[in-house]
Amino acid sequence: MPRRNLIPLALLAVLALATAGFAVLGASSAPSGATVTVQNASTETFGSPTGSTSFAMDLVSTLSAGAGTGTIAQVRLIAYVPPARMAVYQVSARTTRPLAVLDPAAITCALSAYTAIVGGATPWTPSDGAYIRTESLADYSSRVPRASGATCTPQTADVHGQVLERAVVRADYLVSVRLTVVVPPQRLSNGTEAAHGAEGEALVLLRINGTPTSKLGS
Numbered sequence: 001m002p003r004r005n006l007i008p009l010a011l012l013a014v015l016a017l018a019t020a021g022f023a024v025l026g027a028s029s030a031p032s033g034a035t036v037t038v039q040n041a042s043t044e045t046f047g048s049p050t051g052s053t054s055f056a057m058d059l060v061s062t063l064s065a066g067a068g069t070g071t072i073a074q075v076r077l078i079a080y081v082p083p084a085r086m087a088v089y090q091v092s093a094r095t096t097r098p099l100a101v102l103d104p105a106a107i108t109c110a111l112s113a114y115t116a117i118v119g120g121a122t123p124w125t126p127s128d129g130a131y132i133r134t135e136s137l138a139d140y141s142s143r144v145p146r147a148s149g150a151t152c153t154p155q156t157a158d159v160h161g162q163v164l165e166r167a168v169v170r171a172d173y174l175v176s177v178r179l180t181v182v183v184p185p186q187r188l189s190n191g192t193e194a195a196h197g198a199e200g201e202a203l204v205l206l207r208i209n210g211t212p213t214s215k216l217g218s
Contacts, residue, residue, distance in 0.1 A: 034124045038131050038167050041174040042118045045208055047082070051111050054081050056207040058091065062200035077206075078110075086110065109145060109152035114203060116144045117177055118167060130168045137161035137181060159183050159194045171216040178202040 047053030056079045064071045077089040077096060086102045102110065118124075120143050122135040141157040148155065161183035168176045181199045188194050205213045 032123045032125070034126050034131050037169060038118050038124045038174065041167075041169040041172055042115055044172050045174040045205060046111060046115050050115050051080075051084075051107070052082055053209055054207075055205060055209070056080070058202070058204040058206060060200070060202040060204060064198045080107070080111075105150075105152070106147060109147045112145050112152065117165075117179070117203070118174070119143060124167065127166075130166050132164075132166050134162055134164050137163055137183070139163075140181075158188060159196075160186060170213065173205070173208055173213070173216060175205045175208075175213045175216065176203060 045053065045055065056077065059076045059078055061074045061076075062071050063073075075091040076099070077091050078086065079089070080086045084104050084107055086107045088099045088102065089096050090099050120135060120139055122133050122139065124131040124133050137157045137160065140163040142154050145152045145154050161181055164180040164182065166178045167174060179201045181201075183194070183196045183198075185196045186194050207213065208216075
């Protein structure tokens with residue numbers, strides 16, 4: 001074979017290997033179908049752009065400091081109407097009373113936190129009609145923003161733990177996300193013992209764009 005033909009064939013072989021390598025890399029880095037489903041459902045629920053959809057939801061918080069200590073629970077109703085009205089109510093067995101009407105900055109921070117919950121690199125997997133995953137507390141806390149004074153930024157936790165997450169999607173909408181943060185006994189860098197136990201938080205959507213979630217299809 002004449003030498004002048006070797007160079008194009010060699011380049012063709014290199015290009016073929018490179019193409020195959022990029023294909024493998026793309027396949028390995030692409031999000032799973034379940035992950036896409038959960039993240040797209042979050043976009044449907046909270047709107048695109050975020051905050052363009054009205055919703056009402058219960059924000060349920062629970063706290064347990066360990067075996068034998070009992071569990072403290074708190075329910076708040078969040079009612080949001082675009083473009084910028086978010087009211088918070090305290091819910092008890094007997095009453096629902098107003099707590100606050102958030103200013104625009106607080107609304108933006110809250111919406112950012114709600115949508116960030118289902119993000120991150122840890123994939124979601126189907127399980128018993130829902131989607132689940134477990135990620136480190138460090139990953140979760142470094143992604144989900146929290147209000148602190150005039151700022152709204154993620155604040156990385158200074159303790160080790162895990163976050164167990166369960167999302168429910170109905171008719172392409174995210175209708176609930178339940179989180180359980182488990183922090184085992186441990187000591188901080190200064191030698192003091194860190195608070196440990198389990199803390200839960202759930203976003204339970206009641207209405208999306210005026211439609212009760214109970215009436216959404218499967």
